[in-house]
Amino acid sequence: MVNPRAGGGKSVVDWPIISRLLNKYDIHYSHAFTEYKYHAVELTVQAIVKGYRNIIAVGGDGTLNEVVNGIFIQKTVSPSEITVGVIGVGTGNDWFRMYEIPHNYEECVRAIKNKRVFKQDVGVAEYYESSVRHTRYFINAAGVGFDAEVARRTNRLKDLGKRGALLYIFSLIKALIRYRSTRINVKVDGKHFQDTVFSLTIGICRFNGAGMMQVPFALSDDGLFDVTIIKKISKLNVVANLPRLYNGTILKHSRVLGVRGKSIEIMSIPAVGLEVDGESLGETPLKFSIMQQALSVIVGEQFNQSKLTAKKQPQLLEPAAS
Numbered sequence: 448m449v450n451p452r453a454g455g456g457k458s459v460v461d462w463p464i465i466s467r468l469l470n471k472y473d474i475h476y477s478h479a480f481t482e483y484k485y486h487a488v489e490l491t492v493q494a495i496v497k498g499y500r501n502i503i504a505v506g507g508d509g510t511l512n513e514v515v516n517g518i519f520i521q522k523t524v525s526p527s528e529i530t531v532g533v534i535g536v537g538t539g540n541d542w543f544r545m546y547e548i549p550h551n552y553e554e555c556v557r558a559i560k561n562k563r564v565f566k567q568d569v570g571v572a573e574y575y576e577s578s579v580r581h582t583r584y585f586i587n588a589a590g591v592g593f594d595a596e597v598a599r600r601t602n603r604l605k606d607l608g609k610r611g612a613l614l615y616i617f618s619l620i621k622a623l624i625r626y627r628s629t630r631i632n633v634k635v636d637g638k639h640f641q642d643t644v645f646s647l648t649i650g651i652c653r654f655n656g657a658g659m660m661q662v663p664f665a666l667s668d669d670g671l672f673d674v675t676i677i678k679k680i681s682k683l684n685v686v687a688n689l690p691r692l693y694n695g696t697i698l699k700h701s702r703v704l705g706v707r708g709k710s711i712e713i714m715s716i717p718a719v720g721l722e723v724d725g726e727s728l729g730e731t732p733l734k735f736s737i738m739q740q741a742l743s744v745i746v747g748e749q750f751n752q753s754k755l756t757a758k759k760q761p762q763l764l765e766p767a768a769s
């Protein structure tokens with residue numbers, strides 16, 4: 448599935464190079480260009496009906512998310528029979544960072560050829576848009592509140608043809624000027640937490656926002672979401688602590704809480720926005736559930752799961768009982 452809009456149009460320019468590499472490594476494939484938003488969901492469903500069982504997303508996190516949604520809404524085969532590979536041409540490519548998927552196209556195609564498969568968790572997000580309940584699968588991270596507002600602004604800029612990882616920082620600064628923290632009620636595996644919250648991230652993998660680590664200890668196959676809750680915080684404090692978003696120390700901040708759980712519910716008045724895998728969706732009330740090791744993905748040759756497991760740290764706070 449080739450998204451010609453990914454990376455601000457880079458995928459369509461680079462497709463001849465990528466297709467030559469797929470031929471060079473003797474990977475037999477057919478390709479389809481997406482023609483509109485959500486088209487990769489439909490194309491994935493159709494491809495599986497036609498008998499394809501290995502799907503490569505050529506794009507960024509959004510294209511990959513649509514392929515995953517196609518895999519989980521189709522009824523032809525069990526999703527466990529499908530394997531997903533990626534060639535990253537997106538702007539953020541955050542999911543790719545978790546698995547050390549190379550930037551270099553040739554290394555990427557070689558990794559697909561070698562087909563080291565990892566089974567990762569899949570999240571299910573339920574949200575509301577125009578008072579109608581929707582469901583969306585995700586494999587990287589979901590953001591609520593300020594995080595979703597930054598994604599909304601970034602996506603608007605991408606729709607206007609802007610590109611580059613600095614879009615996220617630019618949107619973050621613009622969003623910071625206007626955003627107000629909201630009273631949010633969070634339920635994690637039945638335990639309540641209520642406070643005025645600036646931002647909340649629900650992670651399966653570790654990176655979002657073009658390289659930020661808001662859930663720095665997430666393990667993608669443990670059947671648990673890592674949730675990071677940033678309580679109301681001054682704008683100056685946000686700016687002073689920006690490096691923490693990149694160096695994995697965000698949980699050490701006194702206004703930040705980390706919890707783990709399988710089932711998350713979020714309510715707020717007024718409603719706050721949601722993004723999943725960088726795609727801007729609807730708003731609260733929200734429900735998240737997780738399917739452990741439900742998707743087979745091809746990882747980079749350098750990816751070493753045991754390195755991640757060693758970093759698993761149990762310092763995360765338990766959510767306060769109501």
Ligand SMILES: Nc1ncnc2c1ncn2[C@@H]1O[C@H](COP(=O)(O)OP(=O)(O)OP(=O)(O)O)[C@@H](O)[C@H]1O
Pocket residue numbers: 450451452453454455481482483484485486506507508509510511513536537538539540541605724725726
């Ligand atoms: N033909 C198309 N025309 C317009 N939008 C499309 C088309 N095909 C796919 N899309 C949309 O393009 C959006 C961006 O895709 P994607 O996320 O893969 O690229 P990106 O934004 O450059 O990368 P990243 O999310 O990693 O920063 C997705 O929301 C997808 O729905």
